[in-house]
Amino acid sequence: MKFFVDTADLKEIEELNDLGLVDGVTTNPSLIMKSGGKILDVTKQICDIVKGPVSAEVTATDYDGMMKQAKVLAGIAENIAIKVPLTMDGLKACRALRAQGRMVNVTLCFSATQALLAAKAGATFISPFVGRVDDMADDGMEIVSEIRTIYDNYDFKTEILAASIRTVNHVKQAALIGADVATVPAKILKALYQHPLTDKGLESFLADWKKTGQTIA
Ligand code: E4P
Secondary structure: OEEEEEOOOHHHHHHHHHOOOOOEEEOOHHHHHHHOOOHHHHHHHHHHHOOOOEEEEOOOOOHHHHHHHHHHHHOOOOOEEEEEEOOHHHHHHHHHHHHOOOEEEEEEEOOHHHHHHHHHOOOOEEEEEHHHHHHOOOOHHHHHHHHHHHHHHHOOOOEEEEEOOOOHHHHHHHHHHOOOEEEEOHHHHHHOOOOHHHHHHHHHHHHHHHHHOOOOO
């Protein structure tokens, strides 16, 4: 499973990229707002750091507006994936952008049938929002699982990008289901390393090592 980092924070991206953990980046208007930067500048800087797909989202809601904005966003770098919402105009834009050879991430997906439409529109990525479904006391991962089955049934090439990931367990579940990508906040990516027994084990190994008086040289 590929890891995308779900942030527009350049420091976070740089740090995780240095660890070799970043296969791509997803941004959205809220993350751009949080970064405090201008969308074109911030996105360009992200693309300078990360070679994999970097999702940049249109904010127009009509087809013509989306296509105009997509042209501007695609001009930032070769590795831009245009993010469009799962609406009728968004899916129409998805099809047109794919015909132009652009990568497209269809976002704000909350059901398997929406994901089926995105695949039929030729989406490169479909982003089911797991955490936001869980917030409604429903099961977000169940939707990812349904999408996996449907895409495998028909051999759709659209990659499942599990989004709105809130916990380490979400990452594990996405991997068990076979999501192609999980887009994960930096905090959760770092939490994947953590285990109390790793810390405890390291502490006791180092204490015993000290007692030997040896060095490795
Ligand atoms: C996906 O591309 C979105 O940017 C993101 O995963 C949304 O997550 P949130 O529900 O935590 O805002």
